[in-house]
Amino acid sequence: MHKYPKPTHLVRTPDERVNWPQSIPFLLLHFLPITLIFTGISTTAVVLFLVTYFGRMFFVTAGYHRYFSHKSYKLARVPQFIMAFGAETSAQKGVLWWAAHHRNHHQFSDTERDVHSPRKGFWWSHVGWILADKFKAYDADRIRDFGKYPELVFIDKRDWIAPWTLGITCYLIGGWSGLVLGFFASTVLLWHTTFLVNSLAHVYGRRRYETDDTSRNSLLVALLTGGEGWHNNHHHYQASARQGFFWWEIDTTYYILKLLSLVGIVKDLRQPPDRVKYSGRIGDEVLESH
Numbered sequence: 001m002h003k004y005p006k007p008t009h010l011v012r013t014p015d016e017r018v019n020w021p022q023s024i025p026f027l028l029l030h031f032l033p034i035t036l037i038f039t040g041i042s043t044t045a046v047v048l049f050l051v052t053y054f055g056r057m058f059f060v061t062a063g064y065h066r067y068f069s070h071k072s073y074k075l076a077r078v079p080q081f082i083m084a085f086g087a088e089t090s091a092q093k094g095v096l097w098w099a100a101h102h103r104n105h106h107q108f109s110d111t112e113r114d115v116h117s118p119r120k121g122f123w124w125s126h127v128g129w130i131l132a133d134k135f136k137a138y139d140a141d142r143i144r145d146f147g148k149y150p151e152l153v154f155i156d157k158r159d160w161i162a163p164w165t166l167g168i169t170c171y172l173i174g175g176w177s178g179l180v181l182g183f184f185a186s187t188v189l190l191w192h193t194t195f196l197v198n199s200l201a202h203v204y205g206r207r208r209y210e211t212d213d214t215s216r217n218s219l220l221v222a223l224l225t226g227g228e229g230w231h232n233n234h235h236h237y238q239a240s241a242r243q244g245f246f247w248w249e250i251d252t253t254y255y256i257l258k259l260l261s262l263v264g265i266v267k268d269l270r271q272p273p274d275r276v277k278y279s280g281r282i283g284d285e286v287l288e289s290h
């Protein structure tokens with residue numbers, strides 16, 4: 001295995017194609033922030049934007065990813081539901097859909113069966129796969145552990161409820177400006193920073209661990225996504241709730257989870273053991289062992 005495996009191109013199967021007509025609403029949403037020219041930008045809308053961006057980023061990374069996909073800590077049933085609902089306010093589809101596809105990504109990273117490898121094209125890994133008919137459904141067997149909760153199945157099937165709830169709330173708090181900036185602009189930005197973990201974090205950055213995929217560590221992606229940029233660490237040891245393995249690897253999602261564990265909401269927060277942190281390394285970085 002080379003330090004940076006040559007990203008040979010993988011050919012997408014004929015059914016791995018974007019459904020352009022059905023993607024029009026998604027594409028049009030990207031232009032909605034232009035209407036801020038008419039609504040103006042109020043202070044309330046700016047505050048809403050910051051709260052809904054960083055707040056939802058936490059729910060996406062701590063919820064969809066570290067909890068529902070990887071079970072890297074434990075939650076009681078009510079906080080589990082709140083985490084799922086909060087994650088779904090990001091308009092990234094149902095919690096079971098998200099986690100089932102993500103588990104596929106780890107099982108088949110950067111092979112033909114990976115749903116979103118950048119070896120099938122950067123834009124495919126970033127957003128194309130989400131707009132393809134092929135991945136509208138998910139393999140329920142992959143997510144049986146959470147599929148047994150009827151409340152999660154309910155909001156997974158009705159994945160519009162959470163984003164609509166947030167959108168209406170933003171309108172009630174901040175009017176049109178609050179809706180456009182605090183909900184729509186924030187949602188578009190949140191989509192693309194989340195998607196960077198699937199695209200850029202497999203293309204750009206450094207590799208510390210000799211994983212069987214193209215995952216990278218990137219401070220830039222980590223800062224934009226609340227700690228998800230330490231993606232090579234994460235592929236090396238998925239079970240950890242902490243993705244920044246060392247103190248200088250900023251991982252704000254983990255810091256919040258740590259605080260929640262101190263008040264007893266989060267339990268069994270999993271850490272990377274030393275044997276994991278110091279093994280399987282490519283040796284491109286000089287690190288002190290303790």
Ligand SMILES: [Zn+2]
Pocket residue numbers: 065069070102106234238
């Ligand atoms: Zn993962």
Ligand SMILES: [Zn+2]
Pocket residue numbers: 105109197198202215231235
């Ligand atoms: Zn990955």
